[in-house]
Amino acid sequence: MAETELERAEKRYAQAKARLQALRNREATRQRKLDTRRKVILGGALMDLAERDSGAAVMLERLIRNLSREQDRKAFADWGASDGGSSSDPDGST
Numbered sequence: 001m002a003e004t005e006l007e008r009a010e011k012r013y014a015q016a017k018a019r020l021q022a023l024r025n026r027e028a029t030r031q032r033k034l035d036t037r038r039k040v041i042l043g044g045a046l047m048d049l050a051e052r053d054s055g056a057a058v059m060l061e062r063l064i065r066n067l068s069r070e071q072d073r074k075a076f077a078d079w080g081a082s083d084g085g086s087s088s089d090p091d092g093s094t
Helices: 005-052 054-065 070-074 079-090
Strands: none
Touching: 054 070
């Protein structure tokens, strides 16, 4: 039996709908990757600043203490910004 014009149109519609969903998914993935990249860059910049600036170190330590998940806090257990900040400014004045 030959495919009717309506069936062909429905098939094209379904294919177009699937392509649109695939594009939406790719864009969402791209946005998530960009968001993650931004967070990594800013986190690295903040950690670097905390190594050089005692005020930034205090702020970062406060942020770490206020992390809601214990496993997230554990990731910073061996990292100490105050060590780096205090060694660059032994008298504590900034």
